[in-house]
Amino acid sequence: MTGLWLANGRRIDPLERSSGDVFVLDGVIVDPPASTAGWRQLDCSDAWVAPGFVDLHADLADPCLDGEAALRGGFTTVVHGPTPSLDSAVAVRDRLGRVTPNGPGVLLLPAATRGLAGEELADLGAFAALGVRAVGTGLYPPSDPRVLRGLFAYAAGFGLTVFVRAAEPALETGGLAREGPRAARAGLPGVPPASEVIGIARIGALARATGASVHATHCWTGEGVAALDAARAAGTRLTASTTAAHLALDDLSLLASGYAGSHRLVPPLGDPDDRAALAAALVSGRIAGVASDHRPLPAIAQEVELARAEPGMTAFLTAFPLVLSALGDPFAVVRALSTGPASVLGQTSGFTPGAPADLVVLDPAVKWRVGDRLGSQANSPLCGQVLTGAIRFTLCGGLVYPG
Amino acid sequence: MGASLVGLRDLSAERITALLDHASDLRTRVAGGEARLGVLAGKAVALLFLEPSTRTRFSFEMATHRLGAEVLAFSAASSSTTKGESLADTTRVLASIGADAVVIRHAAVGAPHRLEKVLSIPVINAGDGINEHPTQALLDLLTLRDHLGCLEGKTVAIVGDLRHSRVARSNCFGLTALGARVLLAGPGTLCPPELEGLGAERCHTLDDVLPHADAVMMLRIQRERAGPGTLPSDAEYRRFWGLTGARAARLRAGAVVMHPAPMNRGVEIDDEVADGPRSVIFEQMANGVFVRMAALMEALS
Numbered sequence: 001m002t003g004l005w006l007a008n009g010r011r012i013d014p015l016e017r018s019s020g021d022v023f024v025l026d027g028v029i030v031d032p033p034a035s036t037a038g039w040r041q042l043d044c045s046d047a048w049v050a051p052g053f054v055d056l057h058a059d060l061a062d063p064c065l066d067g068e069a070a071l072r073g074g075f076t077t078v079v080h081g082p083t084p085s086l087d088s089a090v091a092v093r094d095r096l097g098r099v100t101p102n103g104p105g106v107l108l109l110p111a112a113t114r115g116l117a118g119e120e121l122a123d124l125g126a127f128a129a130l131g132v133r134a135v136g137t138g139l140y141p142p143s144d145p146r147v148l149r150g151l152f153a154y155a156a157g158f159g160l161t162v163f164v165r166a167a168e169p170a171l172e173t174g175g176l177a178r179e180g181p182r183a184a185r186a187g188l189p190g191v192p193p194a195s196e197v198i199g200i201a202r203i204g205a206l207a208r209a210t211g212a213s214v215h216a217t218h219c220w221t222g223e224g225v226a227a228l229d230a231a232r233a234a235g236t237r238l239t240a241s242t243t244a245a246h247l248a249l250d251d252l253s254l255l256a257s258g259y260a261g262s263h264r265l266v267p268p269l270g271d272p273d274d275r276a277a278l279a280a281a282l283v284s285g286r287i288a289g290v291a292s293d294h295r296p297l298p299a300i301a302q303e304v305e306l307a308r309a310e311p312g313m314t315a316f317l318t319a320f321p322l323v324l325s326a327l328g329d330p331f332a333v334v335r336a337l338s339t340g341p342a343s344v345l346g347q348t349s350g351f352t353p354g355a356p357a358d359l360v361v362l363d364p365a366v367k368w369r370v371g372d373r374l375g376s377q378a379n380s381p382l383c384g385q386v387l388t389g390a391i392r393f394t395l396c397g398g399l400v401y402p403g
Numbered sequence: 404m405g406a407s408l409v410g411l412r413d414l415s416a417e418r419i420t421a422l423l424d425h426a427s428d429l430r431t432r433v434a435g436g437e438a439r440l441g442v443l444a445g446k447a448v449a450l451l452f453l454e455p456s457t458r459t460r461f462s463f464e465m466a467t468h469r470l471g472a473e474v475l476a477f478s479a480a481s482s483s484t485t486k487g488e489s490l491a492d493t494t495r496v497l498a499s500i501g502a503d504a505v506v507i508r509h510a511a512v513g514a515p516h517r518l519e520k521v522l523s524i525p526v527i528n529a530g531d532g533i534n535e536h537p538t539q540a541l542l543d544l545l546t547l548r549d550h551l552g553c554l555e556g557k558t559v560a561i562v563g564d565l566r567h568s569r570v571a572r573s574n575c576f577g578l579t580a581l582g583a584r585v586l587l588a589g590p591g592t593l594c595p596p597e598l599e600g601l602g603a604e605r606c607h608t609l610d611d612v613l614p615h616a617d618a619v620m621m622l623r624i625q626r627e628r629a630g631p632g633t634l635p636s637d638a639e640y641r642r643f644w645g646l647t648g649a650r651a652a653r654l655r656a657g658a659v660v661m662h663p664a665p666m667n668r669g670v671e672i673d674d675e676v677a678d679g680p681r682s683v684i685f686e687q688m689a690n691g692v693f694v695r696m697a698a699l700m701e702a703l704s
Contacts (some may be wrong), residue, residue, distance in 0.1 A: 173630070176512065181600025185412065187512050187534025187572055190597065258520060259513025304489055307532070352671030 002040050003033065004400065008186040009044025009361060013051075014335045015350050022049055024357040027398025031353050042400065044361050047392050050334040051349035052076025052104075052358035053319070054341035056241045057136075057163070057217055057291035059083060059312070060106065061168030063095075066296060066316075067103030068401075073292065074337070076358035079231060079345070081109035082136035082163075084116045089126035091147045096130065104396055105358070107345065109163060112151055113183075118142030121154055128158040133345070135217070136163035139266045139311070143169045145202060152203075152212035161213040166199030169268070176306055177268050178251050180222070186255050188306075191268050196224035204231030204238055215344055216240040219287055220267045222277030228286060239344045242278050243293035244315060245381070248322035250275050251327040253381060261302035261309030263381045265293075279326050282336050289341030289362070297379045313380045317370075321389035322362060322382075362392040405504070405702040407525040409515045410535035411576040419580055423545050425697035426690070433469065433693070440696075441471035446703050449475040449502035451494065452529070453509045458664065458688065459529050461537070463506050466695035472703070475502055491515060491521045504702045507531075525702035532598050533567045533628070539663055540573035541694040543620065546687045549660045551617050555582035560612045561603075563644060563671050564593045565621035567629070570663045571622060575601040588612045589622075589644060609644055613653045620661045621646050621672045629664065637670045647674045648675045659683045 013019070018308040023030050025041070033039070053075040060066040060080045070078050085091055092110050099106045110127050112135040114120045119142070124135060135155060141164050142148045148164075155162050172191045177183035179190025200216060204227075207214040217243045219225065228240055245265060250272050254263045263269070270278075281287040295312030302309040319338065327333050331374040338360075349358065368390055370382045394401040413420065432440065448467045452460050467474050475497065494505055504525045507515050512532035517525045530536040544554070551557050559578055565571045565587050578585050585603035587594055594605055606612045613619070624640065634640055641647070651660065651673075660672075660681045668674055677684060 085462040179597060181597045184595075184597040185572075187532065187569065189512070189533065258516045260517070300489070303491065305509070305514045305517060307511045 001035045003036070003038070004042045004395070005036055005039040006044050006049050006359070006361065007041050009047045009049040011351065012048045012330045012334045013351050013358050014331050014339045015348070018351050018377070019026045022351060022359065023396060029351055029353050029355050029357050036369050042393055044363065044392070046363070046365070048330050048362040048364060050335070050340070050360050050362060051338040051351070052347065052360050052394065052396060053288070053337040054347070054349065055079060055292045055294070056289055056344060057243070058294040058316070059296070061296050063098045063100050063103065065220045066294070067100050069314070069316045070104045070294070071394045071396060071401045072391060074360040074362065074391040074394050075104055075292065075316060076360070076394060077105040077107065077342070077347070082111040082116060082138050084111060087111035087114050087116065087122045089123055089130065092127055092130050092132060102397065102399060107134070109134055110133055111135065112137050112155070113142060113147065118144065118147060121151055124155055124160055125158050128160055132160070134161040134163055136217070137165070138347055139165065140169040140172070141165060141167055141199065141203070145206070146201065149206050149210065152206050152210040156210050156212040161215055162202050163215045163217050165189060165218045165267070166196050166203055166216045168195045168198040171195040171198070175268065176264070177254060178270050178274070180271060182251055184254060193221040193223040196221050196267070197227045200224055200227035200231055204234070204236040207238060208234070208236045214238055217291065218243055218246070218267055218293070219278065220246045220270050225277045225281045225286065239288050241289045241291050241341065241344065242282070242287055243291050244319040244322040245293065245313060246270060247278050247282070247290055248326040249274060249381065259306045259379065260381070261304050262313070262379055262383065263314065264302060264306055264309035264311045267291050268313040270285055275326065277364060282327065283332050287339070288344050290319070290323050291337045291341070292316050299379065302379050315380070318380065318382050318387060320391060323388035324389040325329065325387070330364070357398070359395040360391060363390045363392045366390040404523070405525045405704050407519045407527065408537050408698050409519055409526060409528045411537045411540055411573045411580070412535065415578070416580045416582070419541070419544065419577055421617065422541055422697050422701065423548060425700065426537065426541070426545055426577070429696045438469070439471060440468065440469060441615040442700065443470035443472035443495045443703050446472040446503045447475055447501055448699060449477060449494070449497040449505045451477045451505060451507045453507070454530070456508055456529070459508065462688070462691040463529060463695050465692050466699055469692070470696055470699055471635065472699070475500070475539050478697060491518065494518055494522055499524055504699065527698055527702055530569055532569070533572070534569055534571040535573045537573050538691065538695050538698055539570050540577045541698070542687055543574055543661060543663070544577050545690045545694055546661065546683050547618055547659070549686070550683060554578065555589045556584070557617045558584045558586060558615050559620060560586040560588060560616040561620045561622065562588045562609055562612070562646070564625050564629070565589050565598055565622065566595060567625050568622050574620065575603050579603070586612050586616065588687055590634065590640070604658040609650065613650060614655065616654065616658055618659045618661060618670040619646065619654065623665060624667055624671055641670050645670060646672045646676050651676045651679065654681065661687060664688065667698065
């Protein structure tokens with residue numbers, strides 16, 4: 001029954017703009033106590049105190065190791081999935097049983113279609129009965145628009161939100177880089193931004209027609225942001241997110257890497273104009289949040305030619321410094337990583353007394369080097385780079401990380 | 404360690420010119436009766452052709468033999484690449500067996516660039532996906548220099564499937580480095596706007612290009628790379644983009660016609676042009692051996 005006193009930090013509360021030290025008792029935020037005698041004091045000087053990060057997209061491949069990595073990265077809630085095998089009620093029940101008690105809050109995002117193949121609907125009603133609130137279509141949406149329409153209509157009937165990456169899969173076949181003069185010079189097959197534009201138009205029209213709740217993940221182009229605006233102007237209700245890598249990195253880093261497999265991402269990194277458009281959309285709230293898009297892979301998966309490399313990066317630890325580098329302003333950063341993603345999930349997060357103390361204490365000035373082979377930090381385009389911004393403490397479920 | 408040659412994208416005009424001069428010198432010596440130059444005796448060159456190839460492979464083999472080096476030939480079907488070994492491991496094995504340089508053709512863009520980073524021996528790119536084919540471009544540049552002299556200010560048109568052509572990409576880099584003007588012409592599906600990133604100009608019809616060109620490089624239609632919706636028919640292609648006899652007659656005096664081969668005769672180029680007086684297609688192939696000798700000598704010196 002020890003109280004925690006988060007002392008001398010700068011509170012970053014995008015919703016209420018509250019300020020002052022934060023007090024936590026038994027994992028719950030409380031009003032300042034009459035006496036702090038016996039309270040454990042956490043030094044938050046020079047740091048920002050913010051609601052814990054909420055990850056809209058990650059793969060907790062190892063519930064224990066990756067759960068711990070999430071906490072070290074400041075994430076107190078993680079949406080896990082979809083993966084091809086998380087496509088049945090049995091698999092969902094099994095995975096719910098493996099949520100680690102001392103880890104971050106986990107929301108399962110099962111596969112919306114069997115094996116994520118985009119052909120047959122998974123048992124969405126059974127998922128909903130298990131408490132699932134959203135399903136996802138994975139790296140690529142179903143290519144058959146009849147399946148997509150059916151999915152939206154069926155999911156709407158169970159109150160499930162559908163997470164979809166807006167894309168036209170056929171236009172992305174073989175693509176490795178954002179289509180444009182730089183990819184042409186590098187000899188890399190391009191992915192056209194038109195894929196995202198068509199994808200947004202399609203999911204927007206089908207969401208409108210079916211009344212489904214739809215969330216567009218992995219937004220990566222300026223053209224896609226404009227398409228979102230257009231869809232909303234037409235009356236579509238659609239939330240959207242991007243990823244830390246797409247917000248903060250671009251094709252220049254892919255080209256500088258010399259075709260390194262560690263830069264294989266789906267969708268590919270955009271160009272500097274895309275980054276600017278994504279940042280502006282986050283600041284204005286047209287894109288609600290930034291996902292880590294964490295996907296740990298064995299080293300061999302990316303120690304091959306770029307075209308044969310599996311897409312993905314380990315991303316929990318680098319999410320905050322990347323978003324910080326792109327947005328700078330503390331309120332914008334915390335909106336992008338905490339309150340914005342929480343709103344997509346229908347959650348609120350903040351400092352109201354009585355709320356669970358899912359909090360993060362951020363060092364905005366600390367520099368650190370991304371290790372080449374540091375735990376699950378193996379597959380990352382950022383290996384060897386020095387980043388600014390680190391997590392001092394994460395508070396989750398009444399515990400403090402690191403200890 | 405000698406110099407790798409993974410592409411022309413980042414090569415200086417000086418280095419390209421030195422390679423061409425070297426190739427030209429080797430050609431003179433071979434023509435003078437020195438069929439075998441023992442300069443690389445005792446060296447071994449691994450030829451890793453992981454994509455089908457006959458002429459480039461033979462050309463590298465001949466270049467290696469002429470220099471007195473051993474060939475370690477390697478074919479995908481008989482090798483450990485079919486057993487799941489990574490490319491990096493396969494080539495590390497070749498280096499430990501005693502290969503002094505690796506020549507690689509690979510379907511994946513950037514494969515030679517990755518190898519260059521992990522290997523302690525030089526790497527020569529013999530074609531990586533749609534990216535580069537530097538020795539092909541060097542033999543084209545040598546052929547062009549033979550006929551046009553200095554390439555600065557000359558205009559070279561490259562016609563056809565520019566999108567999927569590693570030959571075109573390497574040639575654009577080499578030609579622009581040497582100061583030539585490059586015009587690209589092809590159907591919209593195969594000559595997209597982003598190719599201006601190569602430092603070349605796009606033209607919308609072949610007929611606009613012909614009167615301005617000092618050389619026309621016809622590219623092979625690569626049906627194996629073209630997706631659906633790329634081209635209507637061979638007849639349509641020939642009508643708008645084929646170098647027919649009538650079109651060739653509109654070329655400037657002294658302009659030459661090139662093709663990296665193999666040719667789709669009657670599609671991108673007619674017989675009478677391929678075998679006609681402006682054609683330097685078979686000279687290109689002969690020059691291939693000399694530029695590859697020069698690249699191998701740079702790598703193994």
